[in-house]
Amino acid sequence: MFKFSANLTTLFNEAPFMDRFGLAQQAGFRHVEFQFPYEFPVDSIKREIESRNLDVVLFNFPPGDWKKGDRGIAVFPDRRQEFYESVDEAIRYALALDCPSLHCMAGVRPDGLQAEEAWKVFRENLSYAAGRLANHGITLLIEPLNPYDMAGYMLSSLDQAVQLVNELKLPNLKIQFDFYHMQRIQGELLASFSRVKELIGHVQIADNPGRHQPGTGEIHYSNIFRFLEESGYSGFVGLEYFPLGKTIDSFDWMQAHSRDCRNETETRGVGR
Numbered sequence: 001m002f003k004f005s006a007n008l009t010t011l012f013n014e015a016p017f018m019d020r021f022g023l024a025q026q027a028g029f030r031h032v033e034f035q036f037p038y039e040f041p042v043d044s045i046k047r048e049i050e051s052r053n054l055d056v057v058l059f060n061f062p063p064g065d066w067k068k069g070d071r072g073i074a075v076f077p078d079r080r081q082e083f084y085e086s087v088d089e090a091i092r093y094a095l096a097l098d099c100p101s102l103h104c105m106a107g108v109r110p111d112g113l114q115a116e117e118a119w120k121v122f123r124e125n126l127s128y129a130a131g132r133l134a135n136h137g138i139t140l141l142i143e144p145l146n147p148y149d150m151a152g153y154m155l156s157s158l159d160q161a162v163q164l165v166n167e168l169k170l171p172n173l174k175i176q177f178d179f180y181h182m183q184r185i186q187g188e189l190l191a192s193f194s195r196v197k198e199l200i201g202h203v204q205i206a207d208n209p210g211r212h213q214p215g216t217g218e219i220h221y222s223n224i225f226r227f228l229e230e231s232g233y234s235g236f237v238g239l240e241y242f243p244l245g246k247t248i249d250s251f252d253w254m255q256a257h258s259r260d261c262r263n264e265t266e267t268r269g270v271g272r
């Protein structure tokens with residue numbers, strides 16, 4: 001049975017980041033994830049999760065300078081040192097927070113950088129990072145992002161991610177399968193998930209269009225949840241959506257899922 005995780009970057013964003021842990025707990029969540037925690041001291045986050053009995057299940061490596069357009073720094077030949085330091089920083093946070101998985105964003109390829117060179121650097125950096133994370137039992141994740149939201153992002157198809165994972169053969173390198181991005185990239189959601197099931201280390205959800213909660217768009221999430229249960233996926237499903245309306249009013253779809261699911265108590269207890 002899979003478990004829901006509240007993404008505190010996109011959920012509860014009516015409140016400052018450090019207040020979102022308490023709001024997630026009050027809403028019944030046990031697992032949380034977020035994108036970038038680095039502007040907040042790790043000890044403050046640790047206090048929040050310990051006092052609220054939450055587990056942190058995922059966050060990203062530092063992405064470079066987001067305001068200047070960086071969306072990861074793993075593809076740049078001239079920024080390797082900065083990438084190594086970003087791995088150090090991510091590990092420091094992950095160990096303090098006892099987080100089992102980290103997502104490495106690739107980056108946006110500038111015009112002057114040849115694709116072949118960028119892929120080579122990405123492969124080398126992933127090998128480096130996977131080795132460092134393996135020493136701590138942490139899984140490294142890569143996630144294809146749709147080209148409409150993130151133009152020029154290097155890793156923009158599921159096939160590219162599969163190729164990297166198969167080529168590199170690193171036991172702790174897995175795919176972050178975000179149904180929202182997959183819908184916008186290629187559709188064929190159930191078949192695509194089935195095809196790469198063994199390579200998936202984390203799942204995320206949002207509906208399309210709008211990237212809001214399930215039930216607001218075109219994705220048939222009750223089918224997807226049933227399918228995930230039947231497929232035996234037992235990892236996390238991150239709620240990485242921007243609520244339409246107040247966050248606390250955006251969880252109706254979860255009640256429907258619990259009703260559909262045979263073991264209601266377990267779904268609620270573990271997931272929310």
Ligand SMILES: O=C(O)C(=O)[C@H](O)CO
Pocket residue numbers: 035060103105143145178181204240
């Ligand atoms: O945007 C997404 O879907 C993510 O999961 C990442 O954290 C990248 O920002």
Ligand SMILES: [Mg+2]
Pocket residue numbers: 143178204240
């Ligand atoms: Mg995602």
